Amino acid sequence: MTTPADDQQLPDSTDTAVPSGAYAPFTYLNTPNAALYRRVMRALVTEKERFTVHVRPEQVHRALHADGGEPVTEDAVADALGRLANPVWGNLLAFPDSSRVTALEDFYRRRMLYQLSREGEAAERALAQYDTALGTRGALQAVALEDIVVLLTSLRDATRGRADLAPGADAATTHQAMRSLRERFTELADNAVAFMGSIQRTIDLHDADVEAFLAYKEQLIEYLERFIDDLVTRGARIAALLSEIPPDAVRLLVTVAAEREAQDAAPGEAESAVVTAQETWLRQWAGLADWFVSTPGRESEAKLLRSRARAAIPALLAVVRALHDRAGGRTDRTQDFLTLARWFADLPDDGARHRLWRSAFGLSSARHLTVTGETVEAWEEARLGNSVPWAEAPPLEISPQLRRTGSYERRGKPNRVQDRREAKAILAARSRHQAEQTAAARRHILTSGPRPLSAFGELDPQAFKLFLGLLGDGLAAMGPDATTAQVHTSDGELTVTLTRVPEAGVAVLRTPDGEFSGPDHLVDIASSVAGPEQPPPVITDDARQAVEVPV
Structure with a gap:
């Protein structure tokens, strides 16, 4: 006497891939009927989310009929459920459905209840997460x-x-x-x-x-x-x-x-x-x-x-x-080479192709390696083939002069080599002095946090010139709508953070050449290379109040 559990089907050779231990519930993804199996598993997950623990094949069939996929018969659904419930894959658990048995013949019919196994449910949750991440x-x-x-x-x-x-x-x-x-x-x-x-x-x-x-x-x-x-x-x-x-x-x-x-x-x-x-x-x-x-x-x-x-x-x-x-059909070197290749293909003989080659690439013999006329005549009279060794061929005499199109070296005493050590020393001193001035100006305008423009007071011409350039870069990066901008100098040594404060007063910067005034802003000028990196600057209430007070 056999029971329905003994009649449980195993996947045939066309539907079975080699399982890999704990990952066997994923095996059905590599089978020809993977699409049907996936629909069946999603239907069981949906039923469990509705707190339905055990499902019958006809319930799964109705769910597949309503999911908008390809039509599938009840026998195909029952067969898919049986294969998913086999011990090799382990996606489902199958139990005999004895609730509707009214006669001995019903007992021998294959009526099963199906439930998601822990492994099968975990696999479906992982696949759902994969689908979600793939579409995000x-x-x-x-x-x-x-x-x-x-x-x-x-x-x-x-x-x-x-x-x-x-x-x-x-x-x-x-x-x-x-x-x-x-x-x-x-x-x-x-x-x-x-x-x-x-x-x-x-x-x-x-x-x-x-x-x-x-x-x-x-x-x-x-x-x-x-x-x-x-x-x-x-x-x-x-x-x-x-x-x-x-x-x-x-x-x-x-x-x-x-x-x-x-x-x-x-x-x-x-x-x-x-x-x-x-x-x-x-x-x-x-x-x-x-x-x-x-x-x-x-x-x-x-x-x-x-x-x-x-x-x-x-x-x-x-x-x-x-x-x-690309859309405008802009030509590049690839298109040039393709056009040149078509020209080569259309020419009638090799002589014309050589002339095209010399015209396209401008390649010719070197001007300082021209042979003499006697050498040319000797080679023409000898009528040598390509297999004649160089040792048996007439000698090759090269003219020591350039072609007539070239320029000859001017005769006379060569120019004396000038001593430029003094000029180099002057340039080095000037460069060192400028670097010191720039470094001093940068140290003068460095801040230890956000400061209003009005707090800078008087600046020397070198520091003011550098500060004005940084301020212009910050205002240009900020634009008319933004409230904050951060820019870096071209050498990467300074980082300038500029913040616009509503209803700020007028800031006045004094220099030996005059005064510079404009709307007050919060400015943070920090060195990007000196010392350890600090946390992002925090604009304190005192700094904001200092900006909001008109000068």
Whole structure:
């Protein structure tokens, strides 16, 4: 006597690939019927999400009929379920369906209930995540930066100067803020990586729709510029908030979140769950700090992202220029060579081809290696073939003079070699003096943080000339709409951050040659090479108040 379980089918040779241990549930993806198997597995995952544990073949058939795919028969669905439930693959678990048995004949019929196995469900979740990641283009989320500022501000206020949470800040609210902070930061980081990857593929013209790229190139560049501005301002604010939350407050927040998460742990596992959750939260907080705060030995991820996004703008413009050149039929050296090859093919004989070659490339014998007339006559009389050795051929006499088209060396006494050591010393001294003046001017205008223009006071002519150039570069980069701009000198030694402050007064800079006045701004001039790297500058309230007071 056999039971339905004994009649369980195994995959035949056409549907079975070699399984690889724990990855056997992925085996069906390499079979001819992989599309049908995938639809069946998605139908079972959908049913489980509706809290349906066991399904019958007719339920799966109805789900496949409603998913919009190709029509499939009930026998094909039943056969696919049986193959997915075989022990080799292990995607499904099969149980005899005895609920509808009313006679002995029904018992011998193959009626089965199917349930997702743990391995099969894990494989489908992984495939769904793969499909989602494959279709994600990513985005630069400026709103996420604002949300992170708001959440960090609330966490700072909840723990400011206290060994416990502030009044009115309960553990549930703090835990929810921590979870929201983690989710927003994870979304920001993941989407930024995906977006910059898609930008790089667009720049390399890999996996890029050229027409779509040309249609939205201006919006894309504007989008990058807006995100860079937000990252400069809000990134500095986030770094400042992280520095305002001391390690003791971080441990307090981590403990609150870990204890609330451990309340749902199984009996006997609460203590270990608290320790594990604390370690996880501390790692995630350290990751958040590393993303926004630079250290002397490492640049922050936000700074790297800002540099990468800024470099993507000229690269995108270069792609647009290349696409326009391609669309306009611009000729290049390749087209020249192809045209020249067609000309060679159309010529009647080798003599004409040699003349074309000499005309195209301008190749001729060297002017200082011309043979004499006697040599030419001797070679013509000898009528030698290509196989005659050079030793048996008439000698080759070369004229010591240039051709008539060349120029002869002027006869007479050669010019004396001039001693230029004194001139070189003068140039070296002048160059050293200019370098010292430039270095002194740079030291004079360096700031230790944002300063208003009106605080610079009087500048010497050399320092004012350098400062005026830096100010002009910063204003040009800022444009009429932006509020912040950051530029670097051509040698990369100075970094200038310029910030426009609304309703600022008039700044006056005094020099020995006169006065220079204009709207006041916050200026931060820092050296990019001297000393260890510092965290991003934070614009203090005192600096802002100094700008807002008219001079």
